[in-house]
């Protein structure tokens with residue numbers, strides 16, 4: 001009798017997993033990591049990461065967008081916001097944005113299998129270090145981070161075809177591989193000086209790591225380097241050359257005037 005019950009239970013469990021792997025099942029899985037759940041007032045039911053990512057046939061490549069915190073934090077665009085201190089003196093992730101033939105893939109609907117999962121994403125190593133919410137919010141920084149990641153997942157990541165854990169892990173790996181601050185230092189680009197995006201930055205970097213440079217404006221009205229974006233393969237596992245002509249965005253004189261790189 002006991003073994004029959006055991007077999008029945010096992011088959012019910014395996015049917016559940018078969019269904020949920022296809023994203024058909026909407027049965028919530030209950031985790032009992034109550035300590036972590038308590039940290040987030042409104043976390044959704046945690047799901048195990050999907051075993052196989054859903055199709056990402058639409059993704060042709062990604063943009064890996066890194067922001068320079070000192071520029072973001074003194075940007076006139078965000079003058080109503082206050083950054084957590086100390087302001088990081090290293091590039092931080094802004095996003096990993098799936099691109100399709102028609103441009104950015106946005107606001108995709110996550111399937112049941114790839115819904116944002118606070119508990120699992122929170123455990124991704126180094127995510128809080130490389131992808132922090134720079135601005136202070138109503139909640140403590142760890143929760144503001146999760147809100148930022150959830151926003152980026154809902155707006156961009158859900159279009160990747162990856163599950164949230166893989167998506168964020170890949171972003172961390174790309175960040176680690178690029179080592180952007182060090183890379184720039186190797187080409188004598190260091191904070192505290194002024195550079196013309198072209199030729200000082202874009203033209204000196206190796207072909208594979210050529211960035212698109214986005215400028216911002218500080219509260220004194222001076223232009224500064226705010227973001228560098230890189231082209232990433234459709235599998236989100238490697239940087240690849242930028243092939244489009246657009247190399248700068250919002251920089252004066254098409255990038256040929258020196259702008260700040262503040263510390």
Ligand SMILES: *[C@@H]1O[C@H](CO)[C@@H](O)[C@H](O)[C@H]1NC(C)=O
Nearest residue numbers: 029030031032033034035037
């Ligand atoms: C989770 O654990 C708590 C106590 O640690 C218990 O009260 C609760 O019923 C458990 N929930 C589930 C879904 O197992």
Ligand SMILES: *[C@@H]1O[C@H](CO)[C@@H](O)[C@H](O)[C@H]1NC(C)=O
Nearest residue numbers: 040041042043044045139147
């Ligand atoms: C929790 O989420 C629900 C549904 O998503 C929403 O209606 C509610 O306002 C949220 N509560 C808090 C405290 O954020």
Ligand SMILES: *[C@@H]1O[C@H](CO)[C@@H](O)[C@H](O)[C@H]1NC(C)=O
Nearest residue numbers: 060061231240241242243244
């Ligand atoms: C990135 O690389 C792909 C080739 O895989 C290319 O089609 C795309 O235009 C590139 N993106 C940019 C911004 O250059």
